[in-house]
Structure formats: C-alpha cells, structure tokens
Amino acid sequence: MIKIVPTTPYQDQKPGTSGLRKKVPVFQQPNYAENFIQSIFDSLDGYQGKTLVIGGDGRFYNREVIQTAIKMAAANGFGKVMVGQGGILSTPAASHIIRKYKAFGGIILSASHNPGGPTEDFGIKYNIGNGGPAPEKITDAIYVRSKVIDAYKIANIPDINLDRIGSQSIAGMTVSVIDPVEDYANLMESLFDFPAIRNLLNLGFRIVFDAMHAVTGPYAKEIFENRLGAPLGSVRNFVPLPDFGGHHPDPNLVHAKELYDEMMGDNAPGFGAASDGDGDRNLILGEGIFVTPSDSLAILAANANLAPGYSSGISGIARSMPTSQAADRVAARLGVNMFETPTGWKFFGNLLDEDLVTICGEESAGTGSSHVREKDGLWAVLLWLNILAVRGESVADIVRQHWATYGRNYYSRHDYEEVDAAAANSLIEALRNRLDTLPGTMIGHLKVTAADDFAYHDKIDGSVSKNQGIRILFEGGSRIVFRLSGTGTSGATLRVYIERYEEDCMKHDLDTQEALADLIAAAESIADIRSRTGRDTPSVIT
Ligand code: G16
Numbered sequence: 165m166i167k168i169v170p171t172t173p174y175q176d177q178k179p180g181t182s183g184l185r186k187k188v189p190v191f192q193q194p195n196y197a198e199n200f201i202q203s204i205f206d207s208l209d210g211y212q213g214k215t216l217v218i219g220g221d222g223r224f225y226n227r228e229v230i231q232t233a234i235k236m237a238a239a240n241g242f243g244k245v246m247v248g249q250g251g252i253l254s255t256p257a258a259s260h261i262i263r264k265y266k267a268f269g270g271i272i273l274s275a276s277h278n279p280g281g282p283t284e285d286f287g288i289k290y291n292i293g294n295g296g297p298a299p300e301k302i303t304d305a306i307y308v309r310s311k312v313i314d315a316y317k318i319a320n321i322p323d324i325n326l327d328r329i330g331s332q333s334i335a336g337m338t339v340s341v342i343d344p345v346e347d348y349a350n351l352m353e354s355l356f357d358f359p360a361i362r363n364l365l366n367l368g369f370r371i372v373f374d375a376m377h378a379v380t381g382p383y384a385k386e387i388f389e390n391r392l393g394a395p396l397g398s399v400r401n402f403v404p405l406p407d408f409g410g411h412h413p414d415p416n417l418v419h420a421k422e423l424y425d426e427m428m429g430d431n432a433p434g435f436g437a438a439s440d441g442d443g444d445r446n447l448i449l450g451e452g453i454f455v456t457p458s459d460s461l462a463i464l465a466a467n468a469n470l471a472p473g474y475s476s477g478i479s480g481i482a483r484s485m486p487t488s489q490a491a492d493r494v495a496a497r498l499g500v501n502m503f504e505t506p507t508g509w510k511f512f513g514n515l516l517d518e519d520l521v522t523i524c525g526e527e528s529a530g531t532g533s534s535h536v537r538e539k540d541g542l543w544a545v546l547l548w549l550n551i552l553a554v555r556g557e558s559v560a561d562i563v564r565q566h567w568a569t570y571g572r573n574y575y576s577r578h579d580y581e582e583v584d585a586a587a588a589n590s591l592i593e594a595l596r597n598r599l600d601t602l603p604g605t606m607i608g609h610l611k612v613t614a615a616d617d618f619a620y621h622d623k624i625d626g627s628v629s630k631n632q633g634i635r636i637l638f639e640g641g642s643r644i645v646f647r648l649s650g651t652g653t654s655g656a657t658l659r660v661y662i663e664r665y666e667e668d669c670m671k672h673d674l675d676t677q678e679a680l681a682d683l684i685a686a687a688e689s690i691a692d693i694r695s696r697t698g699r700d701t702p703s704v705i706t
Contacts, residue, residue: 171198171315174199177307180652187653188282207302222406229286233271233273239317246267254348256532258270281406296512352546376413380439380541420438440541450563457487462488465494481494503515579706615636
C-alpha cells in the first residue's frame with residue numbers, strides 16, 4: 165500500500181518569510197508539492213506514531229494538496245492526522261489545534277493575503293509543536309533537502325472525504341476530520357469578556373466584519389453573530405471561495421476599500437474590521453479613523469489588562485524591526501520587556517515560549533499573543549471590542565488619548581511591487597556599501613545618527629539572522645528602513661518604511677504623508693529609488 169516514488173529535485177523550493185509561496189502552476193508541476201512535503205518530513209526527527217495537523221485557507225488547489233499530504237503522512241509513519249472539515253483551518257486555529265492536542269506539528273496551506281485561483285498563488289508552511297512557524301534552522305534544512313531529494317513516500321489509497329466530521333483508519337494511520345471552528349471559538353471566549361461585548365452590541369453599537377471570502381468567514385459568523393449576538397449581516401463575504409471572489413484577501417486600505425469608505429462616510433458603524441486569506445492579519449477601523457497596525461499593537465498592549473485573559477498584566481512586547489516604535493513607549497511605561505526581531509512571526513516563538521513577551525505585532529497587519537504561536541486577526545478584533553466595551557469610548561477617542569499620552573509615531577510603508585529582482589538587490593547592496601559613511605551626514609535638514617543592516621541574535625537558541633533590513637536613523641528618533649519582501653511570488657518587492665515621532669499633541673492631526681514628506685524625500689535621495697527601479701511612485705502606500 166506504500167509506494168516509494170522516484171523524483172527529481174527542484175532548485176527553487178526555498179521557504180521565504182512564511183513558508184514556500186509560488187504560483188499555482190508552479191505547484192502543479194509533477195511532484196512539486198510532493199517533493200516539498202517529503203523534504204519537510206525528511207528534515208524532522210521523531211514523528212513516528214505522532215499527530216500531524218493539516219489545514220488551509222480554502223484557496224484553489226487546497227483540497228488536492230491536503231489529500232496528498234494526508235497520504236504522505238500515512239506513508240511516512242505519522243500515527244494520526246487531524247484535518248479541518250472541508251480542508252479549512254485558519255492559521256491561528258491550526259496553531260491552537262497543534263498546541264491543544266499536543267501534535268508533533270502541522271502543515272498549513274496558504275499564501276496568506278495573496279490572490280487565489282488557477283493562475284494565482286499557493287503556499288505550504290510547516291509549523292512545529294509549539295504551534296508556531298518552523299524556525300530558520302528547520303526551513304534551511306528543508307531547502308537543503310529539497311535540492312537533492314530523489315524519492316517520496318505515499319500511501320496508495322482513495323481520497324478521504326474531507327466534508328464529513330469523524331475518524332477513520334487508513335494505511336495504519338487515523339484521520340480525524342474535525343470542526344475547524346469550535347476549539348478556536350472556545351479559546352476566544354476564554355480570553356475575552358463576551359458578556360461585556362454582547363452588552364455593547366445589545367445597546368446598538370454597530371460592527372462590520374469583512375471576511376473577504378476567505379477563511380475567517382465561518383469563524384466570524386460563529387463568534388460575532390452566534391455567540392456575541394451581532395445582528396445578521398454584521399459579518400460580510402463570509403463564504404470562503406477558492407478565488408476569494410476574484411479579489412485580493414488583503415485587509416488594507418486598497419483591497420478593503422469598500423469597508424474603508426463606509427467607515428469614513430456618514431452614519432458609519434462604530435467599528436469595522438477585516439481579516440486576510442488565512443485569518444492571521446487584521447484591519448481595524450473606527451468611525452472616521454484607520455488605526456495603523458503599529459498603533460494598534462501599542463494600544464492593544466497598553467489596554468490588554470482590560471480583557472480577562474490578560475488581567476494580570478503582560479510580561480513584555482515584541483515587534484518586528486520595521487514596525488513603528490510606538491509599542492516601545494508602552495513597554496517602557498509599563499516597565500515590561502521589549503524586543504525587536506526580524507520580519508517574520510517565527511522570530512517571536514522563542515520569546516513567547518519563554519514568557520518573555522505576551523503580545524507581539526508587526527506593521528504588516530499582524531498582532532497576536534501567547535494564546536497561540538501565530539498572529540491572529542480575530543483575536544485582535546476581539547481585544548479591540550473588549551477594550552471598547554470596557555472603556556465605553558469610541559475608537560477615535562481611544563487612539564487620540566493614546567497619542568496624547570505617549571506621543572504619535574507617524575508611520576507609512578511604501579511598496580514597490582514586482583520590480584526587477586536584480587535592480588532591487590543592487591539598490592540594497594548599494595545602501596549596504598554606504599552604511600559606514602552615512603552617520604553624521606545631512607540629508608536635507610535631517611541628520612543621520614546611525615545606519616546599519618539589522619541583525620538579530622536570538623538569546624534563547626543562540627541563532628543569528630543577518631541582513632534583515634537597512635536602517636537609517638535620524639536625530640529626534642525618525643527612521644527609514646529599506647528591505648526586500650520575503651513573501652512575493654514574482655519579481656521583487658521593495659519595502660520602504662518611514663517613521664517620525666511627534667510629541668506635541670497640537671501636531672497629531674496632520675496628514676500622514678505630509679507629516680513624513682521630508683523623510684520620503686530623504687528615502688529617494690539616499691536610495692535612488694526612481695532611477696534604480698524605474699518607478700516614479702510606490703505601487704501601494706499603507
Ligand atoms: C508573513 C509573515 C509576517 C511578515 C509578512 C510580510 O505574513 O508571517 O511575519 O511580516 O509576511 O513579510 P514580507 O515583508 O517579507 O513580505 P503573512 O500574513 O503573509 O503570512
């Protein structure tokens with residue numbers, strides 16, 4: 165019943181910021197997915213007889229690869245596979261299932277916020293037993309293995325019925341098809357004050373959640389409408405579709421524009437939110453206000469004690485390096501730990517495991533806590549609702565008071581997507597070569613105080629991650645960061661992160677791009693973005 169299938173390796177299976185992401189036709193090449201999954205198994209030790217969790221965000225090709233992964237898990241000696249009904253598990257729910265059932269690890273099929281469909285994106289990611297993304301030591305080993313793999317193992321059995329909840333035995337392994345929502349919804353109910361939120365909604369406070377035809381639809385329906393009593397229709401676009409209805413399931417101001425316009429218009433609801441393809445990102449909007457992910461991290465950390473799950477306080481905060489420094493001010497005032505890590509949720513895992521931090525966040529619309537080892541879109545939405553219910557103030561009032569207390573970190577990210585990879589690499593290389601000469605120089609009226617290529621030393625496992633982004637720091641705390649995205653599937657994406665701190669609350673109402681204008685000009689003058697990329701303007705500004 166077990167087949168050993170000879171194969172030839174592919175040379176392009178290097179996991180990026182979050183697993184292997186490629187176009188669907190790339191994954192559809194003969195043995196492409198099989199090679200990668202076998203490379204994962206070959207890079208792990210001690211999983212014989214243990215449990216593997218499998219699930220995905222429901223995008224095109226999800227079901228096919230899930231069937232393959234189940235058959236390969238059986239052939240490789242796993243004792244049990246737990247798979248979400250319909251092949252569905254949001255990324256945070258998968259992390260929770262791995263932890264709750266003490267699984268050996270999990271395979272999550274997703275390309276996150278990237279579009280889905282026959283010519284769009286797909287992805288495979290491996291998570292370890294703590295529920296978090298595999299650290300670089302493992303992803304590096306997977307890549308090394310993928311370049312020389314010559315065979316994979318698969319059980320020669322019919323497809324599993326993924327739509328019927330229940331357990332069966334195949335090729336000596338148990339397959340349990342589980343309810344993807346229940347355990348996760350229970351976890352949320354244990355962390356947040358559901359009666360207080362229910363009460364807020366009963367009083368007529370209106371919320372809108374856009375699931376973007378992606379994985380959070382069934383979770384949001386259950387939590388907001390069934391358990392919290394929000395009126396039917398509060399959760400929109402809740403049916404997960406293989407192509408996300410033809411849209412990018414990316415909860416930002418470009419792809420969630422309809423929701424944004426509604427929240428900025430007359431008679432807007434009190435709270436609007438959205439999540440991405442696999443449910444780990446979030447967008448937070450109040451009536452007339454967008455809360456940047458960096459501000460959201462700082463505000464959630466400052467107010468987390470208002471939720472039952474965090475009432476005894478937090479041990480610390482971690483943020484990815486390009487995320488604004490707003491959270492650092494909160495950590496300083498609370499007297500708790502603060503860590504700055506490279507981009508990628510995997511870098512938070514050790515800090516969370518050691519309880520050095522409780523709350524983590526990234527500028528890329530990700531916030532989460534020690535309840536799982538992934539960022540968690542619905543968690544962020546629920547913590548916001550919990551805070552709104554307890555404080556009884558509007559989103560805008562809470563944000564403004566936060567700025568008045570801590571100062572405002574004006575922040576924006578400019579993305580140049582699908583630029584020529586060689587040009588993008590040489591732009592970064594040129595900056596790297598100038599790092600020593602920049603400190604002390606003036607760019608316009610801005611004085612450079614320091615410049616480096618961010619490296620992270622993980623004190624827990626001793627690993628060192630170099631070349632994580634060029635940082636240019638200016639007098640007064642302003643910053644520009646340049647780095648290349650590790651999640652794109654075509655060409656390169658240059659990200660430029662721009663930040664300025666403003667203490668004076670009389671100056672907290674400026675337009676963000678205007679407030680950052682001198683730094684935006686400085687970024688162009690330091691990096692020659694236009695001439696090197698051939699682009700006059702960024703493709704996306706967030
Ligand atoms: C992934 C990672 C995040 C990272 C984001 C953007 O998120 O898990 O840690 O911040 O990509 O990474 P990059 O700037 O390299 O494109 P997701 O939601 O795409 O899984």
